[in-house]
Amino acid sequence: MEEVDEEVLSPELGKERPWRSRRTASVRIRIAYASREGGGPIAKTITLIRHAETNANNQRRWQGSLDSGLSDLGIDQVRRLEQRFRDERPVRTVASDLARTMETAAAISTEIAPDPAWREFHVGGWEGLTTDEITVRFPGQLEAFFAGEDIAPGGGELMSDFADRVMGAFEGLVATMADGDHTHVVTHGGVIWTLLSRLLGRSGRRAPLSISFNTAVTVITIPDSERPQLTVFNDATHLNESVVHFGPEGHLVTLFRHGQTEGNLLGRWQGHTDSPLTDLGKQQATAVAAHAPAMGQLYTSPLGRTRETAELLGRPFGLDPRQDEGFKEMSFGTWENLTSDEARVVEPGLYEQIYEFGNDLPRGGDGETFTDAGKRMADTVRSVVAGADSDIGVVSHGAVIRAYIVNIMELGFARRDTFPVPRNTSMTSVLYGESHPILTSYNVAPHLEP
Numbered sequence: 001m002e003e004v005d006e007e008v009l010s011p012e013l014g015k016e017r018p019w020r021s022r023r024t025a026s027v028r029i030r031i032a033y034a035s036r037e038g039g040g041p042i043a044k045t046i047t048l049i050r051h052a053e054t055n056a057n058n059q060r061r062w063q064g065s066l067d068s069g070l071s072d073l074g075i076d077q078v079r080r081l082e083q084r085f086r087d088e089r090p091v092r093t094v095a096s097d098l099a100r101t102m103e104t105a106a107a108i109s110t111e112i113a114p115d116p117a118w119r120e121f122h123v124g125g126w127e128g129l130t131t132d133e134i135t136v137r138f139p140g141q142l143e144a145f146f147a148g149e150d151i152a153p154g155g156g157e158l159m160s161d162f163a164d165r166v167m168g169a170f171e172g173l174v175a176t177m178a179d180g181d182h183t184h185v186v187t188h189g190g191v192i193w194t195l196l197s198r199l200l201g202r203s204g205r206r207a208p209l210s211i212s213f214n215t216a217v218t219v220i221t222i223p224d225s226e227r228p229q230l231t232v233f234n235d236a237t238h239l240n241e242s243v244v245h246f247g248p249e250g251h252l253v254t255l256f257r258h259g260q261t262e263g264n265l266l267g268r269w270q271g272h273t274d275s276p277l278t279d280l281g282k283q284q285a286t287a288v289a290a291h292a293p294a295m296g297q298l299y300t301s302p303l304g305r306t307r308e309t310a311e312l313l314g315r316p317f318g319l320d321p322r323q324d325e326g327f328k329e330m331s332f333g334t335w336e337n338l339t340s341d342e343a344r345v346v347e348p349g350l351y352e353q354i355y356e357f358g359n360d361l362p363r364g365g366d367g368e369t370f371t372d373a374g375k376r377m378a379d380t381v382r383s384v385v386a387g388a389d390s391d392i393g394v395v396s397h398g399a400v401i402r403a404y405i406v407n408i409m410e411l412g413f414a415r416r417d418t419f420p421v422p423r424n425t426s427m428t429s430v431l432y433g434e435s436h437p438i439l440t441s442y443n444v445a446p447h448l449e450p
Contacts, residue, residue, distance in 0.1 A: 043224040044174060045182040045231075047090075048192050050212040051104040052077040057214065061130055064123035064156060067099040074100075077215045077239060082107040084217075084238040088450060094118065094173065095186040104215065105186035112186075117169035120188035124156030166194050174222055192218060199228050200409060200418055208408060210234060210431065210440040231420055233442035237291045250433030252391040252440070253381055254293055255401050258301075258309040259285040260424045267339045270397075271332035271367065274304045281305075284425040285312035287447040292427065295319070296390025301327040301397060309425065310395040321395065326380025329397035330373035333364025360413040370413050374403030385432045398422055405430075408437050423448055 052074035056063045070078065085108040093109035095101045096118040105112045126134050126141075134142055134154075144151050145159075152158045157165075177183060189211040197207040199220070212218060216236035222228045259281030263270040277285070285308070292313065300310035300321040310321035335343045343364070344351045353359045360369045368376075377400050384392060398421040405428065406416050419442065422428055426445035431438045 043179045044177045044222040046170070046173065046220045046222070047182070047184045048195075048212075048218040048220065049081070049104065049108070049184060049186045050189050050192060050214055050216055051096075051098075051100040051186060052081070053214040054100050056128070059130070061128055062123050062126045062134065063100075064120055064127045064153075065098065066127040068128075070100060070103060074214065078104055078107045080238045080240075081215045090184040091182065093184045093186065096120065096188060096191070098188075101186045101188065105184075108184060108186075115169065117165060117172070118185060118187040118191060121153075121159070121162040121190050121194075122156035124152065124154030126154035126156070162190075163194050163198060166191050167198050170195055179224065196230065196233070199230065200411065201415055202409075208410075208436050208438045210438050213239070215239065227415075227418065229420055230418055230442060232444060234440060235444040235446065236441075237444060237446045250431050251385050251388050252293060252295075253385060253430045253432060254295060254391070254393050255404070255422075255428045255430070256288060256292075256309065256313060256393065256395045257398050257401060257422045257424055257426055258305045258395060259283075259312075261305050263337070264424065268337050269332045269335055269340070269343065269363075270305075271329050271336040271363075272303065273336045277305055277308050281309070281424060282312065284447065285309040288425040288427065288445070289313050289316045291444075291446055292317075292393065293429070294391060295393040297384075297388060298322070298393040298395070299324050299327060299384060300395040301325075301329065303328060303397075306395045306397065313393070313395060319393075324380060324384070326376060326383070327394055327396045328400070330370070330399040330403060331363065331367040333362060333367030335364035335367065358414055370399075370403050370416060371407075373400050374405075374407035377401070377404035378407045381430070381437075382432075398424075401428055405439060405442065409439065419443075 053071045054063065054068045054074055055071050056066070056068035058071045058073065061068070081104065090109050093105055093111065094113045094115050095105040097114035097116050098119055102112065102114060125138065129137065131142065138154060141151065141153060145153055150158060150160045173183060173185070192212045193209060196209055200207055212234050213236040215238070216234045217232065218234055219232040220228050221231045259277045261270065261275040261277055261281055263275030265278065268275070289312070295317065298310060298314045298317070298319040298321045300306045300323055302323040302325060306327070307321065307323070314321050335346070338346065347365065350361060350365060354361055360371050362369055381394070381404070401422050402416065402419050405419055406412070408430065411418060422443045423445050425448070426443045427441065428443060429441040431440050
């Protein structure tokens with residue numbers, strides 16, 4: 001079901017931006033959720049994990065195929081990753097054959113299949129150099145690289161060849177998996193960024209995605225006969241306050257979906273129609289605060305389910321939520337409070353136009369389109385960021401959060417299924433810097449997982 005209520009820098013580059021999470025307790029609430037419209041089964045799952053921090057990462061040096069050993073922080077990250085997977089050891093683990101990925105993979109599995117196809121891109125003469133050193137020794141190459149030109153950095157691997165290699169590794173792995181299989185792949189930041197850019201239909205280095213944090217977890221699901229879906233992106237919550245991200249500066253906006261409601265349980269399109277939180281929804285709202293990044297301001301949709309979630313979330317931070325109409329759920333017009341089956345019966349022609357022919361029409365005839373909801377949300381976020389002096393939290397709704405992310409990723413309505421509707425009380429973060437907003441995480445919810 002679709003709407004049930006509902007410039008990128010390398011981590012070796014840029015300025016240091018600490019990412020701090022606030023954890024007051026280790027609370028996990030197991031809950032099943034449908035990862036795609038219709039709630040059908042997931043055929044295959046691939047979990048991507050970036051290697052732990054290396055000495056080269058710490059010194060902001062380009063590595064490529066060069067190994068430099070894990071830093072002290074990287075060794076601690078490996079320990080934390082091992083703790084994260086202590087109760088769920090992967091059945092199948094594939095890893096780049098470089099030392100930093102093999103050492104990281106050993107934290108989650110004793111049986112690792114090394115595969116050079118998952119190696120980081122080879123940057124030739126850049127390897128081991130800082131950005132400043134590259135600028136001097138290879139004039140003009142960095143500018144061409146970040147402009148998305150198809151170059152061979154330092155005389156190494158042509159970027160288009162690298163992208164083809166990564167996509168081939170992914171497709172080859174998927175072809176070996178049976179329905180229901182789950183494979184973990186330990187690889188590199190550039191590999192993950194390039195693969196996701198391809199899966200999102202974005203070419204070159206222009207996709208507004210953050211490079212994955214060291215040991216962060218990204219989950220891709222491949223439903224049978226459907227395009228891959230980015231179910232979870234860049235979940236590094238197991239690192240708590242030890243995460244350090246080298247990247248662009250700016251204000252981080254973290255979007256929280258409200259807790260589970262009675263309407264969610266019944267599968268109703270709530271829209272602007274309110275429904276109270278269930279007891280589980282209240283527990284979710286309390287639990288997510290332990291994993292939320294630090295924030296100085298908290299906004300909420302004015303609807304009851306978001307206000308209650310925001311009050312529970314903001315309490316440990318000492319924040320009083322500010323209401324803003326722009327964060328409301330997408331309007332479903334006459335379809336509000338109906339299930340998808342009921343909407344199909346009430347207006348079969350309109351339902352068919354939207355969900356079978358892919359025309360983004362106002363829901364229920366007099367509601368919002370997906371595109372308009374995403375633009376409204378983007379405008380509202382931009383307005384609160386403009387007056388911000390700290391990072392921001394926003395409690396909103398499933399459909400409009402997804403519409404907003406599709407908007408900033410410039411995917412369009414036809415490719416909205418690349419992202420699932422985020423889970424109740426999941427976290428999605430976007431960094432607003434000097435240029436286009438960058439997606440730094442999506443649908444992260446460690447408190448909901450086993």
